[in-house]
Amino acid sequence: MSKVISSAIEPSVRALADRFNESGWAKELRIQALEAYDVLDLPKQDEGWRNLRLKEVPLDTLIAGVDKKQTPEQILSRIDENAAGVVVHYNSDVTEIRLDPDLQAKGVILTSLQDAVANHPDKVEKYLGKLYSFKESKFAALHYALRTGGAFLYVPKNVVIDSPIQLFTYADAPNVGVFNHTLVVAEAFSQVTVLEHSSSDLGGGTNVHSAGVEIFTNDGAKVNYIALQNFDQGTYSFNPRRAQVGRDAEVKWVGSELGGKIARSENTSYVEGDGANSEAVVVFFGSGEQSLDVSAAMIHRGRNSTSNIVAKGVMTDKAKTIWRGLGHIQQGSKGSSTFQRENSLILSETSKGDAIPGLLIEETDVAGAGHAATVGRIDEAHLFYLQSRGIPLKQAQKMIVEGFFGSILELIPLENVRKEVETLVDRKLGW
Known part of the structure; x- marks a missing residue:
């Protein structure tokens, strides 16, 4: 007997399954997620949620989707002409897919996840939802119930992709949910760099972005x-990525939040294979009344595996940030190592930062194995010194923040990514 579902999103979920002609495991996954969302x-x-104003x-009031539109010019202008491939997720749909023909000839697949479900079901079913389950939280269930668009990247064995794959997520429609999922499968000894851009311009409105990223690297892949x-x-x-x-x-994360x-x-990262390595570099900056919860974790299951986490964050105005780091070496992971370090800088009396390393x-x-974390206010002596040399307060703060972020x-x-992050940090500082 099927479960009785009372959720307001049920009509949207079933409409999506019909729209994409889903059946079998794909439709069942969507319906199971709907049932989980309902309860x-x-x-x-x-601990990972209780400090957010959920x-x-x-x-x-979420709208599951809007009519598909053309990719906006502000995204088209950001596409690198040298990119190996591009996928644009605009509001609730994919509007742009490009892939170098030479890579396509080598068996590389780059398409929307929705198209991959239809055209490459054997590859998608094997991996989708295996690292990020719809059962984890109400937001995970919402994601899988209303998932649209997204991206699927498959890199065959021994294929090395020299230029980055660009993924864009952009929203400008208020109240529309953005539920894109990125699935990357890198076969043995393949290599690829994926560059994910996420932005929105809602004109004062609100929306919800509940996404997911799952990456599977086989032996020797990077x-x-x-x-x-x-x-x-x-x-x-x-x-969650x-x-x-x-x-x-090897998997290397770079996050700019x-x-x-x-x-x-x-x-x-689930560092499962013997000799596997994973690293995470994370930059975050909270301003206004933002609440940021940023985390990185390395779960070791393989022998002689290694991991490292480096993070730096700044908060100003009334922003609140929480950093969580975890290095976990499970029993049997002999000869493994994990290290992490995080530093946070507070620029105002009304902002707050917490660090929870583990x-x-x-x-x-x-x-x-080791960890270190610090949270401290900007050094008034440094500000005084710079101001005594004729440097205005805002410029002095900018110089200190740039020096703080410089090493990471x-x-x-x-x-080009470093320069973009530097530009965005300057904007957060009002420059």
């Missing part, structure tokens, strides 16, 4: 995933 409450007790997230999140402060964003790292494989009214982001070591034979920005592998 799950907003997260309350979990009751103000406008779930009851994936760099770079995320630039700069939603306007009408967007409520929830975006997770990777499974195979034997001698700057936007959103409430933004919860996560970069988690280590969980269940194996006695480890190569090393050097870890971003693409120069």
Whole structure:
């Protein structure tokens, strides 16, 4: 007997399944997520959610989608002509797909996730939802119930993609939910860099972005995933990004979390293979009345595996930020190591930052483990010194923030990305 569903989103969920002619496992996944959404409450007790103002997230007024439109010029102008491939997710649909013909000839697949469900079901069913389950939270269930568009990237064995794959998520329609999912499968000894741009311009309105990223790297594969999140402060964003790292494989995360009214982001690697490595570099900056919850976690299951997390954050105005880092070496992960360090800088009396680093070591034979975190206010002596040399207060703050971020920005592998982050930080500082 099927369950009785009372959720207001049920008509939208069933309409999406009909629109995409879904059947079998794909439709079942959507319906199961709807049933979970119907019974799950907003997260309350979990440490990773309780500091966010979740009751103000406008779930009851969400519109599941709008009519497909052309890719806006402000996104077209940002597409790198040298990009290996491009997918644009605009509001609730994919409006642009490009792939270098030479890569297509080598078996690379780049398309919307929705098209991949229809045309490459064997590849999608094997991986979709395996790292990020609809059962995890009400937002996860919402994501899988109303998922549209998104991106699917498949890189065959031994294929090396030299130029980045660009993914754009852009919203300008208030009240429309953005539920894109990115699925990356890198076969053995393949290499790729994915550059994700997320932004919005809601003209004072609000919307909800409940997304997901799943990356699977097989033996010896290498994936760099770079995320630039700069939603306007009408967007409520929830975006877990997770990777499974195979034997001698590597996943490197770069995250820049700057936007959103409430933004919860996560970069988690399951370092499963022997000799696997994963790294995370994270920059975050809260201003206005933003609430940012930023985390990175490395879960070791393979022997002689390694991981490292580096993060820096700034907060000003009335912003509140929380950083969570975790290095977890499970029993049996002999010879593994995990390290993390995070620093936060507070620029105003009314902003707040918390750092919650953690280590969980269940194996006695480890190569090393450690963490360090600091949260402190801007040094008044430094400000006084600069001002005494004739430098105005705002410019002095800018110089200190640039110096603070300098060492971590050097870890971003693409120069154009470093410059973009620097520009966005300057805007947050009012320059």
